Structure formats: C-alpha cells, structure tokens
Amino acid sequence: MLEDVVRKGRLLDLYGPLLTEKQRRCMEMYFDMDLSLSEIGEELHISRQGAYDMLKRASHSLENYEQRLHLLARYDAVRDKIDEVERLLDREEPQTLERAKQLLHEIEL
Amino acid sequence: MLEDVVRKGRLLDLYGPLLTEKQRRCMEMYFDMDLSLSEIGEELHISRQGAYDMLKRASHSLENYEQRLHLLARYDAVRDKIDEVERLLDREEPQTLERAKQLLHEIEL
Numbered sequence: 001m002l003e004d005v006v007r008k009g010r011l012l013d014l015y016g017p018l019l020t021e022k023q024r025r026c027m028e029m030y031f032d033m034d035l036s037l038s039e040i041g042e043e044l045h046i047s048r049q050g051a052y053d054m055l056k057r058a059s060h061s062l063e064n065y066e067q068r069l070h071l072l073a074r075y076d077a078v079r080d081k082i083d084e085v086e087r088l089l090d091r092e093e094p095q096t097l098e099r100a101k102q103l104l105h106e107i108e109l
Numbered sequence: 110m111l112e113d114v115v116r117k118g119r120l121l122d123l124y125g126p127l128l129t130e131k132q133r134r135c136m137e138m139y140f141d142m143d144l145s146l147s148e149i150g151e152e153l154h155i156s157r158q159g160a161y162d163m164l165k166r167a168s169h170s171l172e173n174y175e176q177r178l179h180l181l182a183r184y185d186a187v188r189d190k191i192d193e194v195e196r197l198l199d200r201e202e203p204q205t206l207e208r209a210k211q212l213l214h215e216i217e218l
Contacts, residue, residue: 015178018178065127068126069126069127078187079218085194085213086213089206089210092206094201097198101195101198104191105195107191109184109187109188
C-alpha cells in the first residue's frame with residue numbers, strides 16, 4: 001500500500017473529492033505532508049493501527065475509482081499527445097505541422 | 110430532470126461506471142435509446158413511477174459527481190484550447206504558431 005507514492009498522490013488529486021473528509025485528510029497527511037502513521041493517528045484522534053486501516057481503505061477506494069473511470073490512464077495518453085505536438089511545433093517544418101494537426105485531432109476527452 | 114438531454118448524456122459517458130448496473134441501464138434506455146418510462150419499467154420489471162424515481166436518483170448522482178470532480182467543465186475548457194490551437198495551426202503563420210504553443214502549454218490535465 002505504501003509504495004508508489006507518486007501514483008497515489010496523483011490518484012488523490014483526481015479522486016480526492018470522492019473520499020470522505022477524514023479519509024482525504026488522512027491521505028494528504030501521509031502522501032503530501034509526509035507525516036508518520038503515529039502522527040496522523042494523533043491528529044485524527046485514532047490509533048496508529050486505525051490510521052493505517054484508514055489509509056488502506058482510502059487507497060483502495062482511489063484505485064477502485066481509477067479502475068472504473070481510468071482518468072489517470074486517459075490523462076497520460078492525452079498528455080503524451082500534447083507533449084508530442086509541442087515538440088513537433090518546435091521544429092516548425094511543414095510536414096511536422098501536418099502531423100501535429102493529426103495528433104490534436106486524435107485527442108479524445 | 111428530463112431537460113438538458115445532451116448534458117445528461119455526457120455526464121453518463123463520464124460517470125456512468127460509478128452508477129449501479131441498474132441505474133446505468135435505466136439512464137441508457139432513457140437518454141441513449143429514447144425509451145419511454147413505461148418501456149423502461151417493463152424492461153427492468155418495475156413500475157413507471159419506479160423507473161422515474163430511478164432516473165431521478167441516477168441523474169442526481171451524476172450531477173453530484175460532476176459537482177465534486179468537474180470533469181465536464183474541465184474537458185470543455187481543454188477542448189476549447191485544443192480547438193483554438195487547431196484553428197491557429199491552419200493559418201500557418203509564425204505568430205499564430207507561437208500562440209498555439211502557448212495555449213498547449215497552458216493545458217492542464
């Protein structure tokens with residue numbers, strides 16, 4: 001659960017508003033503020049184990065939302081295309097311009 | 110509830126996977142397949158009033174998800190920028206190319 005901090009942080013950015021207030025605070029303290037489980041427990045007036053269980057459940061919820069909506073995967077795909085278009089435009093050649101237009105046309109939101 | 114069919118259809122595309130199976134089917138029959146409340150009731154073995162209530166609750170859920178995640182609003186904003194970039198690239202002038210790059214750079218996902 002505790003590995004892949006970057007992924008969890010991004011899932012939290014995307015789906016955080018769907019968590020309960022307490023779950024979201026718990027996740028933010030752990031992933032954004034880097035607090036320990038004991039510190040989070042103190043803040044939320046729950047045990048260290050309680051903080052761990054809350055993190056685990058919240059984390060599971062975030063993964064579950066991603067499994068249903070795939071926002072992370074979709075945004076990565078769109079981001080890749082936009083980055084590629086930016087690189088193509090920097091070259092400022094007619095043929096890269098055509099490819100850039102094509103890529104933009106393929107972007108689905 | 111029944112107005113704004115286009116908006117509801119788009120919300121259903123975005124958040125449909127978060128509804129229950131029955132709610133999703135109900136919404137699809139009403140908004141995509143254009144069935145009447147009586148027909149939906151028959152399909153789902155519930156009353157016409159039951160179909161109406163289910164549509165209303167599902168519709169409320171979709172609006173609630175949008176209120177939390179703002180995907181529709183965010184996608185519209187990104188779509189507008191991409192459309193503008195496409196128009197700028199079609200003009201193929203140096204100054205529009207710079208503006209196109211700037212717009213792409215502003216896109217947040």
